[in-house]
Amino acid sequence: MIRVLGTIFAGILGLAFGSFLNVCASRWPAGESMVRPRSHCRSCARALAWWENVPLASWLALGGRCHGCRGWIGCRYPLAELAVGVLWAISAWRFFAMALDPRMPAALVFYELAKTAGALLFLWLLTALAVLDAEHLWLPDKLTLSGAVIGYLFFLGQLFSAQKLASLTGLPLTAGLEKAPWGFYDIAGRRLLAVFAAAGLVLLIRWTYWLLRRREGVGLGDAKLMAMLAAWLGLPGALVAFVLGVTLGFLAALAALARSAGQQESWATARLPLGAFLCIGGAVSNLWGQQIIALYMRWRGF
Ligand SMILES: [Zn+2]
8 A cells, every 4th residue: 555655656746857857848948947937838928827737637638738829738748747757656666565575674775765766866867868859859968967977976875885785784685786796996997987888889889870971870969878878777777778779769760761751851861869769768777677688688598
């Protein structure tokens, strides 16, 4: 019961944070302030009543149109809210399964709580980046680079407390960190290498593409996004995100090709928001990366 209520609460909180994400994603690219003026319709500038501002519910009740001018609000608002809500609910569902286990020592519950809080921030960042890249082909350094730094610092904190806890309780931790026979600095150094390797992978593809086509294919923002993914997920997790993202991007390109067949605009010059697909891959990798890697290992016979 607590697990269900906690998950619902996390989902509702996620909807609210998704709503805040929408404010940022609408105002930031336009260079507007995040706090002033109050929420307003983007087409008629009318200030919104409180009941027009309820995440998801208002959009559904209004049929996606402004109550004043009947202007189309856009699908992004409910989608981003729903995305954060669902991702947060899944994370909370997992956390409560662990936290409510009576055999779980309190120290480990706090450890998992901190880990889950980090995951919520990471998933929110990914949703924000996906929206900005999908709408503006823009992955702001302020999000990707600071996201990478925060992710790395968070990893260090997690590593430090995992090792402390392991020596205190003698219990195996879920982070997969304590199994390594290396010390703190080795693991910390490896994660830092992973960050640069992930960015390097994208840079390598970028240069190769430029040598072959003399045209920019993959943006620098994608390299910084990969660095952020590796900081949070480690190299295997970031590679899972990369493969998923590129596959999704490829499928989207095929769909665009099928739709624009016979039209003037060439699909090869149309730009695809690869970063948005990488973000989706990152979210999947955050939630199910361990299982995906385990499946792959079994398939390869390791
Ligand atoms: Zn309006």
